[in-house]
Amino acid sequence: MTTLNENNPPEGCPIEGLLKTLSGKWKPQIFQLAAQGPLRFNSLLRQLPQSNKQSLSVALKEMEEAELLVKTIIQQKPLHIEYELSSKGRAMIEVFRQLEAVLLNPTA
Amino acid sequence: MTTLNENNPPEGCPIEGLLKTLSGKWKPQIFQLAAQGPLRFNSLLRQLPQSNKQSLSVALKEMEEAELLVKTIIQQKPLHIEYELSSKGRAMIEVFRQLEAVLLNPTA
DNA sequence: TAAGGTGGTCATATTTTTCTGACTAATTGT
């Protein structure tokens, strides 16, 4: 099940894969929350009350594979896990901003 | 690190809709081709040999509704139809370029 | 020792998206 090998290369359109990774269900919201600080699984589940474990798990994994998020195991007393934007993820913030500008400008 | 308030309702993500409109199947390719010049239905169908009428029809309609494409009926001898990027659609080109830059830069 | 929180997986539904093939209707070319 190594998704890396079985990936259909979106030949011809380089950004197709990234667009899909960004637009899957819950992903924009996850991104938005991650932009505000590191995420933890159960907390995220509570912040997105209509979502579910499975979908969030898949979304986080795919965003991690796309190198938008970095997963860190925090080796502390109660040992937990954090997801935060990678450098690539942070670079995406500007793209989102530009996208939002296009969206809001009717005379674009 | 802004504290995570878990009672925050996830107010609508403004770009979510646009992201979905841009990432649906064949849409990135359609966009790419539209950026090179006006499109015609059957020609598009031939340029995307793995696609199909129905999906292209839906994609074009949705991109038109999202105001990325403009549909024009050309009142000429054999009377045909053209799809071309709207001003908003053209504004998206820069966003795509930036997206591509993020994608290509491993140290982003 | 039991209860509750952590961060998940798994098999199975359900829902949404995409594809297939048949069909339409107007126009042009042979």
Next chain:
DNA sequence: ACAATTAGTCAGAAAAATATGACCACCTTA
């Protein structure tokens, strides 16, 4: 008249994405 091209629509099937609920292992607190 007949075939082909234009630009689609429609119903139904197949495939993909998403949701549900059960379960798991580890750790901490009461």
